[in-house]
Amino acid sequence: xxxELAPVGRVRTGGYRRQPFTSAERETVAWFxxxxxxxxxxxxxxxxxxxxxxxxxxGAAGDAVLTGSHLDSVVEGGGYDxxxxxxxxxxxxxxxxxxGHVPAVPLGIGVFVEEExxxxxxxxxxxxxxxxxxxxxxxxxxxxxxxxxxxxxVAGGARSTLVEGVGSFVELHVEQGRDLVHREVPVGVAxxxxxxxxxxxxxxxxxxxxxxxxxxxxRDPMLTFAGTALEAARIALETGDxxxxxxxxxxxxxxxxxxxxxxxxxxxxxxSEEALRSVVSQIGSSASEQATGHGTSVDVTAExxxxxVRFEEALTAEVSRRSDGGSWPAIATMxxxxxxxxxxxxxxxAMLFVxxxxxxxxAPAEYAAPEDCLAGVEALADSLQRLTR
Ligand code: HGY
Ligand code: MN
Ligand code: MN
Numbered sequence: 001x002x003x004e005l006a007p008v009g010r011v012r013t014g015g016y017r018r019q020p021f022t023s024a025e026r027e028t029v030a031w032f033x034x035x036x037x038x039x040x041x042x043x044x045x046x047x048x049x050x051x052x053x054x055x056x057x058x059g060a061a062g063d064a065v066l067t068g069s070h071l072d073s074v075v076e077g078g079g080y081d082x083x084x085x086x087x088x089x090x091x092x093x094x095x096x097x098x099x100g101h102v103p104a105v106p107l108g109i110g111v112f113v114e115e116e117x118x119x120x121x122x123x124x125x126x127x128x129x130x131x132x133x134x135x136x137x138x139x140x141x142x143x144x145x146x147x148x149x150x151x152x153x154v155a156g157g158a159r160s161t162l163v164e165g166v167g168s169f170v171e172l173h174v175e176q177g178r179d180l181v182h183r184e185v186p187v188g189v190a191x192x193x194x195x196x197x198x199x200x201x202x203x204x205x206x207x208x209x210x211x212x213x214x215x216x217x218x219r220d221p222m223l224t225f226a227g228t229a230l231e232a233a234r235i236a237l238e239t240g241d242x243x244x245x246x247x248x249x250x251x252x253x254x255x256x257x258x259x260x261x262x263x264x265x266x267x268x269x270x271x272s273e274e275a276l277r278s279v280v281s282q283i284g285s286s287a288s289e290q291a292t293g294h295g296t297s298v299d300v301t302a303e304x305x306x307x308x309v310r311f312e313e314a315l316t317a318e319v320s321r322r323s324d325g326g327s328w329p330a331i332a333t334m335x336x337x338x339x340x341x342x343x344x345x346x347x348x349x350a351m352l353f354v355x356x357x358x359x360x361x362x363a364p365a366e367y368a369a370p371e372d373c374l375a376g377v378e379a380l381a382d383s384l385q386r387l388t389r
Pocket of ligand 3: 336
């Protein structure tokens with residue numbers, strides 16, 4: 001499976017560009033459908049492009065167990081964030097069949113669209129729509145960087161029924177840190193997800209000539225942005241939270257002109273919702289103060305927010321059981337996941353992490369060794385076997 005997926009959407013840096021509904025991402029979806037067809041899994045798609053491949057043996061009834069993840073990537077992301085959960089789910093189905101296991105309840109492999117929010121801006125857009133935590137009315141007008149609306153690339157409209165009847169969700173994911181490296185184990189389980197959000201900062205000033213405008217006469221929004229970025233890092237360093245400006249748009253973006261407008265996106269994360277509100281508000285206040293000093297202005301808009309998620313204890317305990325009688329370690333994650341959205345929607349959820357030796361994620365250096373991936377598949381298969389007995 002990895003051999004087939006590896007070249008899809010890979011660019012010169014070795015990173016992946018699998019933005020939702022681009023040809024590369026659609027190729028990963030076509031690959032998924034083929035893998036499902038080869039396993040006689042029935043694929044259902046909702047009006048937003050979310051997929052679930054069902055293994056529903058005759059007589060299987062009751063609340064379904066769902067596993068899976070996503071196939072889209074951030075811009076120039078790694079190859080494992082998302083696909084590892086999908087590949088491992090397919091491999092776990094193979095393992096269960098080799099063991100002769102027949103699920104007593106339907107077992108599904110989900111692939112949620114636009115988990116990263118790299119095209120339409122909202123993280124976990126697909127799972128938010130699938131669970132009804134976001135409405136079609138608010139999603140259809142979301143636009144990508146070229147002005148294409150989400151409503152132009154999906155059928156939309158009708159409510160998704162894809163996760164109706166799902167009684168639990170187990171998402172396997174590459175670790176996005178080095179906790180498991182330090183603990184010297186290949187697999188871990190998640191305890192919680194930090195609350196996090198995305199905030200758009202619109203800085204406005206006055207476009208002018210880079211040579212003839214005296215420094216003291218300028219109203220330069222780039223300076224307000226730069227000062228805000230430095231302050232964000234200083235504040236987050238002090239509080240132990242996370243604050244990142246990773247995306248910027250400058251208008252008109254000319255070398256010899258003071259810009260008229262700078263739009264910057266803040267990704268902020270903190271250990272509690274109160275701490276998140278506080279760090280975002282401190283950064284916003286600092287931006288306003290600096291704007292006053294520079295004769296510019298700033299408006300802050302929350303584009304998406306994700307609450308704190310605590311994974312279901314009984315399910316997590318089940319998933320953390322090792323075949324040797326021990327248990328996999330539990331670790332917190334500062335990353336967002338569809339599992340968090342399903343959990344917030346009331347579906348009992350747990351996550352498995354597979355060790356990433358580099359600890360790097362959302363970048364080409366993201367990695368998981370084959371033997372660790374296999375340990376992940378075994379842990380997932382063992383969990384699914386217990387859950388579908
Ligand atoms: O951005 C995130 O936390 C995630 O990996 N979607
Ligand atoms: Mn990610
Ligand atoms: Mn992911």
